[in-house]
Amino acid sequence: MNVFDPARVEAQPYEGRQMNVFYQVPEFKMRVIALPPGGELPECQMRDHVVFYVLSGEADITVDGGVSTLTKGKCLVSPPARFRMSTRDGVRVTGIQITAAPRS
Numbered sequence: 001m002n003v004f005d006p007a008r009v010e011a012q013p014y015e016g017r018q019m020n021v022f023y024q025v026p027e028f029k030m031r032v033i034a035l036p037p038g039g040e041l042p043e044c045q046m047r048d049h050v051v052f053y054v055l056s057g058e059a060d061i062t063v064d065g066g067v068s069t070l071t072k073g074k075c076l077v078s079p080p081a082r083f084r085m086s087t088r089d090g091v092r093v094t095g096i097q098i099t100a101a102p103r104s
Contacts, residue, residue, distance in 0.1 A: 002023060004022055004023065004030070006022070006030075006032050006055055006092075006094040007055050007056070007092065009022050009032045010032075011032040011033065011034035011092070014041060014042075017031070017033075020032045020033065020034075026099065027098065027099050028048075028096060028097060028098045028099060029096070029097050030094060030095070030096050031094070031095050031097075032092065032093070032094060032095075033052075033085070033091075033092070033093040033094075033095050034090075034091070034092045034093075035057075035059070035085065035086075035087045035090060035091050035092075036090050037087065037088065037089050037090045038087070038088065039086070039087055039090070039091075040084070040085060040086035040087070041083075041084065041085040041086075042084065043062070043082060043083065043084040044082070044083055044084075045080075045081075045082050045083075046078075046080055046081060046082075046083055046097070047080050047100065048080060048097040048098055048099050048100055049077070049078065049079050049080065049097070049098040049099075049100055050076075050077070050078050050080075050081075050083065050095065050096070050097055050098070051075060051076070051077050051078075051095070051096040051098070052070065052075060052076045052085075052093050052094070052095050052096075053074075053075040053093065053094045053096075054070045054071060054072050054073065054074050054075070054091060054092070054093050055072065055092040055093060055094060056072050056090075056091070056092045057071075057072065057087060057089060057090045057091035057092055058070065058071045058072075058087060058088070058089060058091060059085050059086065059087045059091040059093060060085070060086050060087070061076055061083065061084070061085050062082075062083065062084040062085075063076070063078050063081045063082070063083055064081045064082050065082075070093075079100075080100055
């Protein structure tokens with residue numbers, strides 16, 4: 001068993017995002033995403049299922065062209081898709097990537 005407090009995990013800027021992973025096994029990985037006011041994550045295609053849980057702040061998350069605004073305590077769950085995230089006032093998010101099972 002592992003217990004984490006993602007609100008206290010130190011987060012690096014986007015360029016250091018690999019250092020933001022605080023737990024990883026072959027089936028999934030967890031990371032902290034922290035964006036400053038006016039910050040954004042560039043659009044990317046995710047091959048995995050994704051769960052974003054907002055720890056603080058507010059973010060606009062675009063999934064395959066559809067935009068949702070998430071605030072503290074809200075989460076988004078999505079199958080593999082094209083993602084983008086931006087914030088006006090800053091945001092801290094736990095992101096969980098869940099490896100899609102291979103199809104037979």
